[in-house]
Amino acid sequence: MTSTTFPAALADLQQVWPMPSRPRPITIIGAGGIVRDGHLPAYRKMGLPVAGIFDVNPETAKALAKDFGVEVVHPTLAAAIAACGTDGIFDLALPPAVLLGTVEQLPTNSAALLQKPVGPDLATARKIVAAIDQRSITAATNFQLRFTPSMLAIRDAARKGLLGEIVEVEVRLAVYMPWELWSFIPHLDAVEIPLHSIHYMDWIRSLLGEPESVYAKAVKHPRYPTLADARSSIILDYGDRVRCALSLNHTYNYGPEHIEATIRVEGTAGCAHLTVGYLVDYVKPVPETLEMTITGVPWTTVPLVGGERVPDAFGFVMANLQRFVAGEDTVLDTDVHDSIRTMALVDAALKSSRQGGVVPEGV
Template sequence: MTSLRQSWGVPSRPRPIVIIGAGGIVRTAHLPVYQRLEFPVAGVYDIKPDASLETARRFGVPTVFRSMSEAAAWPDAVFDVAVPGDQIAGVLQQLPRGSAVLIQKPMGENLAAAQSIAHICRDRGLVAAMNFQLRFSPNVLALQDLVDTRQLGEIVDVDVRLVVKQPWHLWAFLERAPRLEILYHSIHYLDTIRALVGEPRGVYCRAVPHPSIPEFQDTRSSIILDYGNRVRCSLLLNHTHQQNTEHTASFLKVEGTLGAAQVTMGVNIDYPNGPPDTLEVALGRARWQNIELRGSWFIEAFEGPMSNLQRFVAGEDEALVSPVEDALKTMALVEACYQSSDAGGTPVPEV
């Protein structure tokens, strides 16, 4: 097995980062990674001043902006927009034309909103990427390398399985979200599968809430992606497992004609401090081999999206990994999932 890629190159001269939104994901992942990589963070803005002040104090951010216009005025900035999906469009409209911007998923709350966001980006000439950071997780980068170099052969089977207890209550805004589990979490797996296997022809889906948390919408789903007769692809996603961790699961497995690989996402087992991610590979009839990893989804994956964006605007990367136009295809797939779920299954004939 050849040496597998597990990291993304960093920009040689990173530009200052202005963060819009000071919520949990910024404090848990974005700022710790930027500190580790020594990326300059110019300042932070949040509609809740206390959140901005506490985040700045905790991470030594030098400036707390008093308004969105003040934040947008920072010269030569790369903007990190980490706000709920229904607030993205309003933020983008206030950024200077031609700005570089990294946008936290999802790309709005539905496909229509995503198309509007894409239109704003085109109209304002924004160099915009979506923060689909699972693509940059060390084990997923290695898996993508295996697929791209055809060490697994032709991909014929893809499985994602989650049996976990997601702490939805950590994100209060999700209580009012009309769409939840697929849009705000499992979108990562749909996006990663697109990167690994390509575009599906269609989708079968059923997404349901759980009676123990009626304040939230869909928290469980079963999804089949239709790739024709050559690839079987399924996602079984239960975020409301009530028991201990003895029978939890959090993995993505890919099988090909020459081998197979399985990655685990430890953060789902005990958010945000779950066990380390893993990658196991079996080529031909050889035994499964555990590949040593340099890190996990949380937090090493968050190095990649900002590094790729900064390198692209500096001319050091040829392309963005997750430009908004590509993210639009992931949002279309999410939309198809919800449409399929709303339509219901094929009725069983009466006998």
């Protein structure tokens, strides 16, 4: 596409997050798959220094450190915390059940990035935020979907008014998710909503604000008998002018034909349609495709020059935290105090799923 035909309004959409001018060293607590696939590749790509790593499984930490050139593998959590102190940034890449106990050991006036969800439930999330406040910790949550280049572009278009009044947000998935990759998942009371669709609900909050209520139903699948659930249908209630619906099937196994992984944001002046490439094939992701139309401009493919969700968005969320701590950013986009609202929305969705719908009279 030539510069004479590509609309300037779409060319100028934000897709990246600026890096801190003086990056602080990062100490990673946890050495699971998400660190290998997301955190460390992003930090290496963007020049964010990693000072050390700790995991309860020393061999896992040593292997990861060797593969990514991390010089220090801490023998204990206490040693990792002492080494990072308040000069560095803690990256708590941990399962939700152990976040509270770890946060309670962090030093006063430190800074930390917490893996989502913020604890296993809303009550624990509130305890985590209370512990953070008690220690005056600057903390963000790794809701990296907000920082995916395509999502940054869509949100920027909405902020600039290019889409007009937003009247539709729809997330539609029929994909295969290899849930077996995560050993802790079978032990959870709920899976799809708190681990996956939590990202969409958090991103939608950043786009539309707080919904009035939520309707949800999460269901099992025979292929995963040990999982509490693997598919969800969710409606976020934004009044009588916006339809916001999520249809999330992570067990579709008849592809590549008829795989669906799309997000559509429709307004009165324009529309954005995203093909979520990294979900089309989770093991072998393909690039995302973002198309937009605005008043006076036909459907146009927006070149995604900011990278992909994995690994780039992982680096952008860390960059926002580092820049906020340094005073270079005025807003911490995924501040834990904002994230608690996402946790409350997740909690409400889970309650809705358990309570069920309205039974028709006479049945």
